[in-house]
Amino acid sequence: MGKPTVFPYGTPFLFKVALHPAASAGFAHFLHYVQLLVLEVPTDRKTHEEQVHAALLLCYTTTMPAQQPWSTAVEKKASDIHAVSGLPLMFRIDGDLVSEGKTPLTAKQVTELMQQFLSDAEMKRFERDKDIDCSHLTADGTRYRINCHVVGGQPAFAARLIPRVIPTPEELQLPAVVMELARSRDGLLLFTGPTGSGKSTSMASILQELLKEQALNIITLEDPIEFLLPPGNGIVQQRELGSDFASFPDGLKHVLRQDPDVVMIGEMRDLDSIALALTMAETGHLVLGTLHTPNTVQSIDRIIDVFPAHQQSQVTMQLALSLRAVVGQRLLPKKGGGRVANREILIRTPAVSSIIRDHRLAELSSVIQTGAAEGMVTFEKDLKRLEKEGIVEQEKE
Numbered sequence: 001m002g003k004p005t006v007f008p009y010g011t012p013f014l015f016k017v018a019l020h021p022a023a024s025a026g027f028a029h030f031l032h033y034v035q036l037l038v039l040e041v042p043t044d045r046k047t048h049e050e051q052v053h054a055a056l057l058l059c060y061t062t063t064m065p066a067q068q069p070w071s072t073a074v075e076k077k078a079s080d081i082h083a084v085s086g087l088p089l090m091f092r093i094d095g096d097l098v099s100e101g102k103t104p105l106t107a108k109q110v111t112e113l114m115q116q117f118l119s120d121a122e123m124k125r126f127e128r129d130k131d132i133d134c135s136h137l138t139a140d141g142t143r144y145r146i147n148c149h150v151v152g153g154q155p156a157f158a159a160r161l162i163p164r165v166i167p168t169p170e171e172l173q174l175p176a177v178v179m180e181l182a183r184s185r186d187g188l189l190l191f192t193g194p195t196g197s198g199k200s201t202s203m204a205s206i207l208q209e210l211l212k213e214q215a216l217n218i219i220t221l222e223d224p225i226e227f228l229l230p231p232g233n234g235i236v237q238q239r240e241l242g243s244d245f246a247s248f249p250d251g252l253k254h255v256l257r258q259d260p261d262v263v264m265i266g267e268m269r270d271l272d273s274i275a276l277a278l279t280m281a282e283t284g285h286l287v288l289g290t291l292h293t294p295n296t297v298q299s300i301d302r303i304i305d306v307f308p309a310h311q312q313s314q315v316t317m318q319l320a321l322s323l324r325a326v327v328g329q330r331l332l333p334k335k336g337g338g339r340v341a342n343r344e345i346l347i348r349t350p351a352v353s354s355i356i357r358d359h360r361l362a363e364l365s366s367v368i369q370t371g372a373a374e375g376m377v378t379f380e381k382d383l384k385r386l387e388k389e390g391i392v393e394q395e396k397e
Contacts, residue, residue: 320354
């Protein structure tokens with residue numbers, strides 16, 4: 001960094017752009033630190049200009065990275081923030097990791113950032129368990145889903161930005177058939193895909209649309225709470241793991257006594273959660289849930305295989321009767337910036353029910369390929385649509 005512009009003694013601190021472009025986002029906070037640091041530099045400095053220069057350098061190398069990630073992430077339209085001790089601050093923008101400068105974060109800086117969103121109790125839990133999931137709401141109303149962890153004995157965290165406004169199904173290009181299935185008000189509607197593929201966004205969009213159309217009692221079990229759903233004319237009870245329920249199985253056991261119309265499960269992560277979700281879906285409730293599987297067929301396989309062999313026959317029967325659809329998602333870079341969902345959709349038809357019941361899962365791929373009339377689509381066919389409509393770049397052969 002070159003020597004910044006300096007001013008005679010008594011000149012107001014109006015050199016934010018001369019220091020660094022990122023300073024403009026948090027100027028008030030930055031100005032506060034500069035003035036404090038001017039008073040704290042060594043007293044053997046010979047001139048006021050040297051004091052200012054030292055303070056600016058100290059501010060840049062110690063406080064700027066720790067103060068800027070939240071506002072900078074919003075400005076850059078990033079989807080994620082990565083703060084790892086010993087590495088520069090990183091943002092994920094349109095699917096790519098982008099470094100914010102070259103100055104590595106210290107363990108102290110990462111800890112100071114974590115103290116902005118972890119309570120004292122959560123910090124103690126993190127120090128004990130070395131891992132914690134939480135959420136954070138900044139002053140500008142932006143929410144973050146955060147995982148704090150330890151790397152090489154040093155603190156780190158990854159923060160996912162949650163859009164303030166829930167997109168509509170039309171904005172997400174969610175096929176109309178998926179909304180129609182959600183309006184049926186019973187059965188299991190699964191969203192699958194890797195972390196960061198837009199599963200939570202799609203579910204929130206569906207729930208928001210349902211609340212616009214009718215008064216419903218919607219209960220969500222999340223880890224942590226992401227999108228804040230407006231209740232409309234109904235009831236929205238968003239419950240968070242740890243603070244509102246001890247585990248997903250424990251939370252799900254009592255949901256049926258809470259008179260729900262719709263239940264959203266942030267992640268169906270174990271046998272008990274999946275079993276309870278299937279039971280709710282077959283007893284007249286709409287259940288939305290997620291799985292971390294790469295495609296729709298493997299999602300069916302995962303659900304069945306999580307159960308011991310002696311229970312798999314019963315589970316396949318439940319799944320064949322209660323499944324509404326499986327929506328697989330991947331996010332692709334859009335032309336002009338941003339990302340768009342590439343989807344695969346498996347819809348339960350009599351043929352699909354029969355295949356699941358008889359455990360002939362290898363046949364499901366061909367059913368999806370030939371099921372366009374029912375609203376089914378493969379990843380490959382949906383990608384061709386996105387290319388044809390000019391939404392994404394065509395793949396080079």
